[in-house]
Amino acid sequence: MHSNQHVTIVHDGNKHNKSFIELVKRYHDIKLVEIKSLSAEDIKRSLLIIVQVDLKDPENLRPLKEKMSMPERENIPVLFLLDEFNRRQIVQSNILGATDYISYPCPDSNFIEIMGDLINRVVEQAWSKLSPIQENALKVSMKVVENTFSNAAEGMDVAQEDVKDSCDMIIEATSKDGLTDWMNAIRQHHNYTYRHSMMVCGYLTSFGMLLGVKKADLQMLALGGMVHDIGKSKISLNILDKPSKLDPHEWKIMMGHAEHSRIILETNNWHEDIIDIATHHHERLDGEGYPHRQKGRDVSDLARMTAIADVFSGLVDKRSYKPSMSAEKAISIMMEAEGHLDIPLVKAFQAVVLSDEEKTFAYQQ
Ligand SMILES: [Fe+2]
Ligand SMILES: [Fe+2]
Known part of the structure; x- marks a missing residue:
């Protein structure tokens, strides 16, 4: 998969209701292009193509048919926005190669759901290029994360055993084939919280391996990473996916996720180390963190490591209100976060995420 992919929005220059564009922007980079100017390169870089053109206008149909049958288009989903949900438009969009259509x-x-499903389908297709161990670990664990979060949201049981097996697969995949391909493969997954949980799990697993922790501790780190934000299942999507900065009231609700995590995991009898990771990954060494304002040595090594993986994952990931950041830039910012993060541990963490040249670069920043 290309690293700088976008959702391509194909239009015909006519007046349509375009408010969906702001929704797409919340989650992905976009490229807006008129039908006649759509290039093979645009198509190749597309995570998804959204077509909003007047299908009654014959002028639109020929170029659209031509572009949609380009070989570059083959594995890329196309979503048609229909202004009239009738048989004629449905048939026409099918002939033109629609993967799906929606009345708009x-x-x-509804729009977010259909867009997310189509994008995740492509992301998951690309997993077949990974090693079989990595592919399997990803497929299984992404499902487990989804189920775990939705069970937690509904107040159903969330059993540690269910998550443990998939974490063992991640540990095996990371030890055999490293982390890079695996991380790239989740980068574009549509759901931020799931993607973030998997990333933190992967970083913590690699971090633990680098520090040479014993197998039981490695399992705690992997499991802790996977569910460290399980409490976010109790926070509304309006806040989780808000396209701009949170106001003080929303921020207070968001910070509540740490306590929600503790309650969910305690109720389900999870291991105390995992509860510690989930509850305390937002504590700061200077005592200014939350939820318990732990200070200095009160913050456990596991919570310190998770804070590092969590902050790093947040910085390098793209959100609607900020672009993604390079690993070296993220590390150089974290090196300055004395009082918040454990700096000697950040130095050690570099080896998980930076190549040798990048490490020199980060030090020089
Ligand atoms: Fe968190
Ligand atoms: Fe997090």
Whole structure:
């Protein structure tokens, strides 16, 4: 998969309701292009192509048909926005190569769902290029994360055993084939919280391996990474996916996720180390963190390591209100975060995420 991919929005220059564009931007980079100017390169870089053109206008149909049958288009999903949901438009969009279609305007939640499903399908297709161990570990654990979060959201049981097996697979995959390909493979996954949970799990697993921790501790780190934000299952999507900075009230609700995590994991009898990771990964060494304002040595090594993996994952990942950041830039910022992070541990963590040249670069920043 290309690293700088976008959702391509194909239009015909006519007046349509375009409010969906802001929704797409919340989650992905976009490229807006008129039908006649759509290039093979645009198509190749697409995570998803959204087509919003007047299908009654014959002028649109020929170029659209031509572009949609380009070989570059083959594994890329195309979503047609139909202004009239009738048989004729459905047939026409199918002939033109629609993977799916939706009558538009429609409720935001429907739009986000269909877009997310189509994008995740592509992301998951690309997993077949990974080693079989990595592919399997990803497939299984992504499902486990989804189920675990949705069970937690509904107040159902969340058993440590269910998550443990997939973490063992991640540990095996990371020890055999490293982390890079695996991380790249989740980068574009549509759901931020799932993607973030997997990333933190991967970073912590590699970090633990680098520090030479024993197998039982490695399992705690992998499991802790996977569920460190399980409490976010109790926070509304309006806050989790808000396209701009949170206001003080929303921020207070967001910070509550640490306590929600503790309660969910304690209720389900998870191991105390995992509860510690989930509850305390937002504590700061200077005592200014949350939820318990732990200070200095009160913050455990596991919580310190998780804070590092968590902050790093947040910095390098793209959100609607900020672009993604290079690993070296993220590390150089974290090196300055004295009082918040454990700096000697950040130095050690570099080896997990930077190549040798990048390490020199980060030091020089
Ligand atoms: Fe968190
Ligand atoms: Fe997190």
